[in-house]
Amino acid sequence: MADEPMLAQQNGAIATEDVMRPYYQAVGDEEIVFKAAYRQGLSLVLKGPTGCGKTRFVEAMAHDLGRPLVTVACHDDLTTADLVGRYLLRGNETVWVDGPLTRAVREGAICYLDEVVEARQDTTVVLHPLADHRRQLPIERLGVTLDAAPGFGLVVSYNPGYQSVLKDLKDSTRQRMVAIEFGFPTAEIEEQIVINESGVDRATAAELVRLGHAIRRLETGGLREVASTRVLIAAARLVCEGLTMRTAARAAIAGPLTDDVAVGRSLNEMLDVYLPDAVHD
Ligand SMILES: Nc1ncnc2c1ncn2[C@@H]1O[C@H](COP(=O)(O)OP(=O)(O)OP(=O)(O)O)[C@@H](O)[C@H]1O
Numbered sequence: 545m546a547d548e549p550m551l552a553q554q555n556g557a558i559a560t561e562d563v564m565r566p567y568y569q570a571v572g573d574e575e576i577v578f579k580a581a582y583r584q585g586l587s588l589v590l591k592g593p594t595g596c597g598k599t600r601f602v603e604a605m606a607h608d609l610g611r612p613l614v615t616v617a618c619h620d621d622l623t624t625a626d627l628v629g630r631y632l633l634r635g636n637e638t639v640w641v642d643g644p645l646t647r648a649v650r651e652g653a654i655c656y657l658d659e660v661v662e663a664r665q666d667t668t669v670v671l672h673p674l675a676d677h678r679r680q681l682p683i684e685r686l687g688v689t690l691d692a693a694p695g696f697g698l699v700v701s702y703n704p705g706y707q708s709v710l711k712d713l714k715d716s717t718r719q720r721m722v723a724i725e726f727g728f729p730t731a732e733i734e735e736q737i738v739i740n741e742s743g744v745d746r747a748t749a750a751e752l753v754r755l756g757h758a759i760r761r762l763e764t765g766g767l768r769e770v771a772s773t774r775v776l777i778a779a780a781r782l783v784c785e786g787l788t789m790r791t792a793a794r795a796a797i798a799g800p801l802t803d804d805v806a807v808g809r810s811l812n813e814m815l816d817v818y819l820p821d822a823v824h825d
């Protein structure tokens with residue numbers, strides 16, 4: 545919210561009023577499913593590989609629904625107190641300071657727990673009563689249980705390619721979460737995304753997308769992840785800076801995908817085949 549710049553800076557919270565809609569290009573029926581689930585007070589889990597648009601999607605949905613968005617990037621040191629709140633010393637006084645989850649519950653914001661699998665299991669336990677029909681947040685330290693304000697929504701994301709703690713969430717919670725699976729868009733849609741995000745021309749976007757799709761079809765164990773829309777956009781942005789396609793693709797696509805020398809070499813050979821200017825520089 546506008547009067548909470550600290551939270552906004554610390555946790556990536558964005559006030560959604562009077563802000564342009566974050567650019568999100570629908571790939572399937574994900575927007576319809578999200579909004580229906582939200583209206584029904586159902587929690588959501590977004591599953592998908594890195595760089596496929598999960599975060600951007602939530603930003604756009606929060607905007608459309610007119611709710612503030614509180615984003616928490618989960619990590620393995622994240623404690624329940626980081627989410628819920630803690631007593632802090634202010635001068636001579638001990639004061640309670642809400643964590644981002646508690647703020648979202650009080651304000652009726654959409655709370656997005658990014659990469660929830662990274663959070664320790666004892667941290668995610670606090671989500672159980674929030675994720676189901678109770679929509680309550682127990683705050684042990686305060687001895688209170690908060691009812692979520694109208695408008696509150698819980699959204700978590702995880703990448704199924706990484707080891708998953710989500711399966712250790714109670715089944716009662718899991719089953720109250722509506723799942724949206726994110727894959728990669730069709731070539732046509734991805735081209736449009738690359739153009740919008742980088743400002744590159746259509747022909748360049750088409751070449752990069754064609755290369756991306758070819759890399760996704762590779763069945764090699766040496767790649768850390770598939771080539772995401774994000775890396776294609778990064779390559780396109782380098783092209784906008786005047787780099788050749790080959791240099792841009794090496795730096796932004798091949799480089800991040802592997803540390804393996806042999807795999808790197810075959811990726812670079814692929815670039816030569818797929819990118820028209822590749823053999824000229
Ligand atoms: N459908 C889409 N519409 C608009 N932009 C998209 C879309 N998909 C991907 N992007 C672009 O790709 C970038 C990466 O997307 P985003 O950060 O949302 O991925 P993510 O799925 O949250 O990844 P991670 O799991 O690594 O957090 C965005 O900054 C945006 O530029």
Ligand SMILES: [Mg+2]
Pocket residue numbers: 598599600658
């Ligand atoms: Mg993300």
